[in-house]
Amino acid sequence: MREVVLKTAGDFAEWRSAARGLLAGGVAPEDVSWRGGGEGASLFGDAVVAAPGAAVSLPRELLEIAERVICHRDPEVPARLYRVIWRAARDRQLLARTTDAEVDWLRGADKAIRRDVHKMHAFVRFRRVGEAAGRERFAAWFEPSHRILRLTAPFFQRRFTGMDWAIVTPDARAIWQDETLTYGPGGTKDEVPDSDVVEDQWRTYYGAIFNPARVKVDAMRAEMPKKYWKNLPEAQDIAPLLAGAEARVERMRETAVSLANPLTEKWRTRVPDELALDNDVKTLDELARAVDKCKRCPLYCHATQGVAGEGPKAARIMLVGEQPGDQEDLQGRPFVGPAGQVLNEALEEAGLDRKRLFLTNAVKHFKFEPRGKRRLHQNPTTGEIDICRWWLDKERAFVQPELIVTLGASALRGVTGKSASIKSMRGAAHELEGGAKLVATIHPSFLLRMPDRTRAAEERKAFVADLIRARKLAA
Amino acid sequence: MSAKAILEKLAVLADAAKYDASCASSGTVKRDSTETKGIGSTEGMGICHSYAPDGRCISLLKILLTNFCIYDCRFCINRASSNVERARFSPQEVVRLTLDFYKRNYIEGLFLSSGIIRSEDYTMEQLVEVARILREEHRFQGYIHLKTIAGADPGLIALAGLYADRLSTNVELPTEAGLSSFAPEKKPETIRKTMASVRIGADDAIDAAKSRLIGKARPPRFAPAGQSTQMIVGADAARDDDILKTASNLYSGYQLRRVYYSAYSPIPDASSDLPPVRPPLMREHRLYQADWLLRFYGFERAEIMEGASGGMLDLTIDPKLAWALQRREAFPVDINRAPRELLLRVPGLGTRAVDRIVAARRLGKLGLGDLAKLTASVKKLLPFIVTPDWRPGKLTDSADLRARFAPPPEQLALAL
Numbered sequence: 001m002r003e004v005v006l007k008t009a010g011d012f013a014e015w016r017s018a019a020r021g022l023l024a025g026g027v028a029p030e031d032v033s034w035r036g037g038g039e040g041a042s043l044f045g046d047a048v049v050a051a052p053g054a055a056v057s058l059p060r061e062l063l064e065i066a067e068r069v070i071c072h073r074d075p076e077v078p079a080r081l082y083r084v085i086w087r088a089a090r091d092r093q094l095l096a097r098t099t100d101a102e103v104d105w106l107r108g109a110d111k112a113i114r115r116d117v118h119k120m121h122a123f124v125r126f127r128r129v130g131e132a133a134g135r136e137r138f139a140a141w142f143e144p145s146h147r148i149l150r151l152t153a154p155f156f157q158r159r160f161t162g163m164d165w166a167i168v169t170p171d172a173r174a175i176w177q178d179e180t181l182t183y184g185p186g187g188t189k190d191e192v193p194d195s196d197v198v199e200d201q202w203r204t205y206y207g208a209i210f211n212p213a214r215v216k217v218d219a220m221r222a223e224m225p226k227k228y229w230k231n232l233p234e235a236q237d238i239a240p241l242l243a244g245a246e247a248r249v250e251r252m253r254e255t256a257v258s259l260a261n262p263l264t265e266k267w268r269t270r271v272p273d274e275l276a277l278d279n280d281v282k283t284l285d286e287l288a289r290a291v292d293k294c295k296r297c298p299l300y301c302h303a304t305q306g307v308a309g310e311g312p313k314a315a316r317i318m319l320v321g322e323q324p325g326d327q328e329d330l331q332g333r334p335f336v337g338p339a340g341q342v343l344n345e346a347l348e349e350a351g352l353d354r355k356r357l358f359l360t361n362a363v364k365h366f367k368f369e370p371r372g373k374r375r376l377h378q379n380p381t382t383g384e385i386d387i388c389r390w391w392l393d394k395e396r397a398f399v400q401p402e403l404i405v406t407l408g409a410s411a412l413r414g415v416t417g418k419s420a421s422i423k424s425m426r427g428a429a430h431e432l433e434g435g436a437k438l439v440a441t442i443h444p445s446f447l448l449r450m451p452d453r454t455r456a457a458e459e460r461k462a463f464v465a466d467l468i469r470a471r472k473l474a475a
Numbered sequence: 476m477s478a479k480a481i482l483e484k485l486a487v488l489a490d491a492a493k494y495d496a497s498c499a500s501s502g503t504v505k506r507d508s509t510e511t512k513g514i515g516s517t518e519g520m521g522i523c524h525s526y527a528p529d530g531r532c533i534s535l536l537k538i539l540l541t542n543f544c545i546y547d548c549r550f551c552i553n554r555a556s557s558n559v560e561r562a563r564f565s566p567q568e569v570v571r572l573t574l575d576f577y578k579r580n581y582i583e584g585l586f587l588s589s590g591i592i593r594s595e596d597y598t599m600e601q602l603v604e605v606a607r608i609l610r611e612e613h614r615f616q617g618y619i620h621l622k623t624i625a626g627a628d629p630g631l632i633a634l635a636g637l638y639a640d641r642l643s644t645n646v647e648l649p650t651e652a653g654l655s656s657f658a659p660e661k662k663p664e665t666i667r668k669t670m671a672s673v674r675i676g677a678d679d680a681i682d683a684a685k686s687r688l689i690g691k692a693r694p695p696r697f698a699p700a701g702q703s704t705q706m707i708v709g710a711d712a713a714r715d716d717d718i719l720k721t722a723s724n725l726y727s728g729y730q731l732r733r734v735y736y737s738a739y740s741p742i743p744d745a746s747s748d749l750p751p752v753r754p755p756l757m758r759e760h761r762l763y764q765a766d767w768l769l770r771f772y773g774f775e776r777a778e779i780m781e782g783a784s785g786g787m788l789d790l791t792i793d794p795k796l797a798w799a800l801q802r803r804e805a806f807p808v809d810i811n812r813a814p815r816e817l818l819l820r821v822p823g824l825g826t827r828a829v830d831r832i833v834a835a836r837r838l839g840k841l842g843l844g845d846l847a848k849l850t851a852s853v854k855k856l857l858p859f860i861v862t863p864d865w866r867p868g869k870l871t872d873s874a875d876l877r878a879r880f881a882p883p884p885e886q887l888a889l890a891l
Binding site: 093096097098099104118121122123124125126127128136138140155156158159160161162163196197198199200201202204205206207208209210211212213214215216217218219220223224232234238241242245249251252253255259260261263264267268292293300301302303304305326329330331368370371372373374375 | 478481482485486487489490492493494507508509511512513514515516518520522523524525526527528529530531532533536537538543544545546547555556557558572575576578579580581614651660663664667668670671674675721723724726727728730738740741742743744745753754756775776831834835837838841844845848849
């Protein structure tokens with residue numbers, strides 16, 4: 001039987017060097033007895049020396065866990081940890097065996113430590129000690145469940161770099177001063193001031209943020225166990241707050257509704273003017289504002305905004321698409337998403353300058369179906385297209401284009417009022433009521449949806465040809 | 476300003492802020508004070524520094540800059556017509572409080588909101604100013620959550636996104652009808668436009684980061700912890716279905732990180748057209764569960780509503796179980812062979828348990844004994860699963876399956 005005596009409980013480096021030596025020497029866990037941790041252990045037994053050149057490789061995750069778990073107060077921990085690494089050296093999959101009893105223990109112990117660390121990050125309360133060399137100084141007394149000071153101090157260093165501080169625990173202390181972190185022996189509560197001027201404000205805040213109508217004491221105690229209360233300045237207020245809660249709620253319920261604050265009318269904002277009558281629209285700008293407020297059909301309920309057409313009033317060609325997509329809906333402008341990108345390239349190829357065209361849609365609000373983090377485009381119904389023709393007709397009346405290019409079937413319906421296949425209309429110019437010409441083609445998003453590349457290239461060519469035809473017809 | 480006056484204002488302005496449920500301080504970028512030599516850090520995981528007796532965590536200093544308000548939303552304690560005591564902090568006072576609290580490790584940072592004073596733009600400017608002073612003059616690296624004032628200029632929102640970790644715009648009531656009768660000054664389309672400008676700001680920042688030239692400085696992050704919103708439950712006639720419909724539209728359209736559901740709780744000096752009842756905490760809880768199903772379990776809203784009746788979720792059992800009871804044909808599921816997506820649909824299995832099952836079954840078949848180590852309760856799973864040592868037989872389709880899970884009625888009364 002080997003005996004290992006650890007001088008300092010919870011010292012990972014010391015345990016690791018001992019464990020390394022034992023592992024390299026092939027000493028089985030049942031042949032080792034681990035002792036120590038400052039309990040006046042006798043120093044007999046064999047010194048453990050690492051066998052040269054026989055480092056055993058272990059999964060990195062296991063070493064990280066061991067570094068935490070060694071802080072556990074359970075005196076069996078050094079021995080149990082050694083048993084786990086002994087097995088892990090022979091079974092690389094060990095940590096993944098979540099149903100193994102020892103792995104289960106290891107994970108449980110690790111969880112306890114991580115929780116303790118997290119709670120220490122949360123519940124340390126600094127008190128101001130003074131100021132030295134232009135730096136504020138703070139000190140805190142804390143009693144963690146395990147020996148975790150070294151696991152937590154770096155967190156406080158990263159967070160409170162700009163001030164000096166000390167955290168004193170029963171086992172050890174950490175001091176951050178002159179930009180250096182040092183550790184020292186444990187201490188007592190009376191080394192730290194017993195109050196701080198800001199604590200009154202903190203307790204006031206704690207009392208005011210509590211909602212007496214939703215008392216849930218168990219939920220509070222599950223996350224802030226009573227063992228921490230003695231070092232939390234706000235905890236002394238828990239009992240009085242709870243005692244008064246029911247009465248406060250009762251008072252709210254019983255108090256008759258009072259008269260409105262006499263200053264209400266002076267303070268209240270005016271509700272913005274109701275919709276200007278659609279018929280009053282006199283310019284394209286006014287039209288865009290009216291479109292944004294449109295409630296002629298329910299599509300406005302979930303869209304961000306109504307997206308009106310865009311382009312010069314004197315444009316000779318008007319391009320009509322189907323409806324705004326995700327990007328158009330967010331930005332409030334037509335053809336700025338992926339389909340707009342395709343359109344821009346095709347326009348350029350066809351020798352058309354986008355800035356001189358009027359671009360709009362048959363339907364002004366985005367119709368979609370939410371799917372997780374995305375909005376899936378949905379085709380507008382003929383009813384929705386027909387209702388929205390109100391706006392398209394107004395745009396046509398303002399711009400009076402010589403030629404209208406409809407992109408896709410919805411646009412064709414929007415412009416003509418009739419459903420027809422693009423195929424039957426394509427390739428020729430049609431005369432619209434009022435004298436404008438019509439060129440019907442596909443919607444650019446059709447090209448984006450085609451999986452077959454060669455067919456997509458052909459379709460794209462035909463699309464550009466349609467745009468060239470439109471340019472020539474309008475010339 | 477005397478210490479007493481600060482205490483009084485703090486009491487008023489924290490009390491006025493407590494109806495906002497959000498207190499998250501997680502999900503932002505990692506940063507600390509090592510380089511800046513100031514104070515503050517955020518390390519991904521949020522920290523709850525305390526808990527109030529209402530069971531809610533206290534992570535941030537959650538206060539209003541002022542509770543004066545020109546809006547008159549019926550459900551709000553700060554509405555113009557309320558006789559609540561009013562107060563206003565200066566930006567410097569909020570900065571002082573934040574730093575004092577932070578240095579004592581009381582908080583992770585600041586969550587600043589405000590009543591609307593003068594105009595939406597003016598109010599937003601004031602909020603942004605507090606964040607600017609903290610970041611620029613005090614090198615504060617802690618967490619900042621700013622309320623975006625719906626209708627404020629997109630330029631101000633863009634600025635807010637540069638200083639804040641999170642931005643939020645509250646929807647408050649899920650339906651148009653609810654808003655127009657309870658909050659006449661709030662317009663759903665204005666709220667959505669504000670959320671859209673936050674999303675555009677975030678998208679632009681991501682594009683800028685992607686297209687930056689090698690060697691050039693990284694462009695600034697925009698609200699790295701994303702945006703969130705809150706809906707009040709039980710103040711108006713909206714059904715759970717309306718609430719979830721609005722939630723899924725917002726998640727999909729504006730990439731929200733979180734939608735918070737806040738049970739309407741009675742406020743002092745309440746408006747007469749609101750229910751003076753206890754807050755519907757169980758309803759709020761079921762909505763959160765449904766929300767989780769939407770975001771982490773691959774459920775669509777329509778599926779969740781299969782387990783509901785009249786557009787309201789079942790209060791007695793959780794929404795996943797309610798769905799499963801309507802969809803018995805999908806069960807039992809073989810623990811050792813079913814794909815992850817199917818395991819996620821088993822009542823009683825959470826995402827973590829599913830991950831552990833998927834990892835553990837690679838190394839050998841799992842029986843009930845193994846499941847007991849991987850999950851919270853095997854008993855709940857029994858009707859819905861198959862393992863080498865367990866088959867539910869007729870249990871899956873038995874008529875009294877619901878009764879097996881539903882607590883007796885008197886317990887329900889307690890839960891409410």
